[in-house]
Amino acid sequence: MRALLVDRSAPAGLRLGTAPEPEPAPHQALIRVAATSFNYGEISHLVPEAPEGTVLGWDAAGVVERAAADGSGPAVGTPVVTLAPAGAWAELRAVDTDLIGTVPEGADLGAVSTVPVAGASALRALHRIGPLLGRRVLVTGATGGVGRYAVQLARRGGAYVVAVTGDPETRGDTLRALGAHEVVGTPAAASEPVHGVIDLVGGKQLVEAYEKLSEGGTLVAVGHSAGEPEQFPYGALFGNEGRHDRTVASFYLLGCTNLAPDLSLLAQQVAAGELDPGVSWRGGWQRAGEAADALLGRRLHGKAVLDLDAAAA
Ligand SMILES: NC(=O)c1ccc[n+]([C@@H]2O[C@H](COP(=O)([O-])OP(=O)(O)OC[C@H]3O[C@@H](n4cnc5c(N)ncnc54)[C@H](OP(=O)(O)O)[C@@H]3O)[C@@H](O)[C@H]2O)c1
Incomplete structure (x- = not known):
């Protein structure tokens, strides 16, 4: 699968490349990621420290590709928003079902991808x-x-x-x-x-x-x-x-428990236009270095959203 990999020889330490597909544990669903949002903490602290080739990323929104084997969490085809300590910057991610919120059909998954950490x-x-x-x-x-x-x-x-x-x-x-x-x-x-x-x-x-x-x-x-x-x-x-x-x-x-209902609630309010997701930069993930640089340089106030399949915008 395609993924943003830590590569400290690349601009902002990130390069679009390929990585093995994740193998979900029984309590995890496999998510096809549509959009991810960057957070200051992961760009400033994790990218400089992670081993080369790591797939990082906390926030991702997408659609359930394979439901969890233990029967927990949403069904195949459900639009979702997800949080995990890594793995968001890739076409597929495996996520614990207690860190998956559901998203109204038709919602802008880029806007919703700002929900988990922020x-x-x-x-x-x-x-x-x-x-x-x-x-x-x-x-x-x-x-x-x-x-x-x-x-x-x-x-x-x-x-x-x-x-x-x-x-x-x-x-x-x-x-x-x-x-x-x-x-x-x-x-x-x-x-x-x-x-x-x-x-x-x-x-x-x-x-x-x-x-x-x-x-x-x-x-x-x-x-x-x-x-x-x-x-x-x-x-x-x-x-x-x-x-x-x-x-x-x-x-x-x-360290917080039972986050899935909060993710669903926030996603629903963003989708309904009741909460402004604060997107101040948006583009295809091939422009990840540009977004990361802007975040680190304090030129970006609000969220940077990367659409995985968008043409370079
Ligand atoms: N503990 C947790 O679980 C947790 C969860 C989420 C986030 N965080 C942390 O919370 C902080 C905010 O996260 P965020 O994603 O909202 O970050 P962000 O988008 O970069 O926003 C931080 C804001 O802080 C202000 N600021 C003031 N002094 C600053 C400085 N020296 N450097 C950078 N910003 C400064 C800036 O606003 P002005 O320029 O307008 O003053 C900036 O918009 C980060 O430290 C992040 O790591 C922690």
């Missing part, structure tokens, strides 16, 4: 905060793949949403269109304390966002895009003066 991380991180109705939620890295879903889902959950971006001037309108009530350049600039934080950047932004938490509030540390340490000044963890019982929760999507 959408499900946003949804599960918001669940960790607790009820959102009438509460204030701050999202750092709000213009990115996860951040755009987090802004929309927090708004749909009834929160007052504060979005943080390094460039509020240029990107503020986009974030307000997604549902942000307030767009600021740093967490410290938020107008009032917040009950929850979805932090996608880490470092200084995490420290500032923690300082904004009200009593009983939760910061979910999802991402670490800044690559900086978190240095809390003396006194930052005091609990007096409205700062009692504030939590920092670590997060790992693949």
Whole structure:
């Protein structure tokens, strides 16, 4: 089968080549992939470290080619969206059925391919905060793949949403269109304390966002895009003066269980046009290097989608 292979002599470390077809375990379905979406983490961390020839990739949408032998999961021919630690960047992937969501017939599989890492991380991180109705939620890295879903889902959950971006001037309108009530350049600039934080950047932004938490509030540390340490000044963890019982929760999507219903729900909302998948780059997978370069160079805010069979666009 054709696949994107790790090849560090190629641009962005990826080359279109061939790989053996995966052999599904009894609890796995074989999926014919139509589209995949890139995530910052896999491009920045996994591609430079994986052995040459590896087929990476977390997110893929496609159609069930062969149902799981144990009878679990969707039937042959069902459009699906899938998540796994590797294997998405190929024509065929084998996936555990508890990481397969179903997709409405006729949906744009490219748009839906943005759901697994970006959408499900946003949804599960918001669940960790607790009820959102009438509460204030701050999202750092709000213009990115996860951040755009987090802004929309927090708004749909009834929160007052504060979005943080390094460039509020240029990107503020986009974030307000997604549902942000307030767009600021740093967490410290938020107008009032917040009950929850979805932090996608880490470092200084995490420290500032923690300082904004009200009593009983939760910061979910999802991402670490800044690559900086978190240095809390003396006194930052005091609990007096409205700062009692504030939590920092670590997060790992693949540590979450029962994700299939979430993938189905998010795919259905993307297909219905109720959630914007935030696609800011789309092309055939022969242009993978171009998309990866744009993501790493921070020229791409939102999701890059690769269609497997599209002519070079
Ligand atoms: N723990 C998990 O399971 C999990 C799951 C999903 C994602 N993640 C992590 O969450 C983070 C966000 O993922 P994503 O896919 O949304 O990434 P993304 O699309 O690259 O978005 C990250 C956003 O963060 C902002 N940012 C601020 N400082 C940055 C810096 N120094 N470098 C890069 N971006 C910076 C950028 O927005 P502005 O330029 O507008 O400020 C950018 O749009 C990543 O660290 C990713 O690895 C973790």
